[in-house]
């Protein structure tokens with residue numbers, strides 16, 4: 667089965683090196699590529715971090731990217747300049763969307779100041795991926811990353827394709843309601859595992875309630891054409907992640923969820 671990893675990070679810095687190690691991996695281009703080849707992952711979509719400088723966003727052939735406005739580079743005082751830089755990225759074929767990090771950044775998605783980014787997304791027909799749900803740092807605020815904030819944004823910008831990253835985990839029922847109501851919202855299932863799981867059978871036994879809940883909500887939604895596989899590399903072990911996803915997604919939807927949806931939504935032309 668051909669797979670697209672619709673959500674990863676490609677960032678050489680100590681924090682990412684450390685979480686890669688905990689996942690049984692190495693945070694290098696070479697190791698990532700080897701792992702992708704070994705597991706049938708033919709392409710990945712990087713969620714950009716750290717800088718908006720175009721020269722800093724050059725990736726190997728097997729990766730595309732969303733230009734990301736994370737808390738280290740989003741600057742409200744220079745919004746006009748930032749919008750201009752984001753537009754330069756969107757003009758590249760390797761840049762397949764915008765990534766926003768509310769929660770880490772203290773704004774509501776639907777605030778007026780964010781409008782120029784949505785207008786750009788519409789102009790270039792590229793999606794806006796949004797971090798939703800739990801955050802990795804305690805300074806972040808969940809009121810901004812709660813999946814419900816995507817509802818108003820999706821209504822205000824009906825011609826923009828949004829991607830709810832991490833399915834708003836653990837605010838699952840709210841996330842599913844937003845997805846059910848708004849057809850211009852898709853979701854990726856990244857970030858639900860971290861590290862290397864030593865014994866997958868034991869893990870599935872221990873987490874059976876949570877896995878059941880995820881599977882039931884996805885089945886309730888029944889919109890597998892808007893659900894994408896993503897690993898949040900280097901956060902989790904890739905082999906574990908594929909096994910975990912196969913537990914959540916009925917086999918008749920694997921082709922869509924593991925490949926076709928990301929190919930279509932991010933316009934990858936694979």
Ligand SMILES: [Zn+2]
Pocket residue numbers: 673674675713856857898
């Ligand atoms: Zn991520």
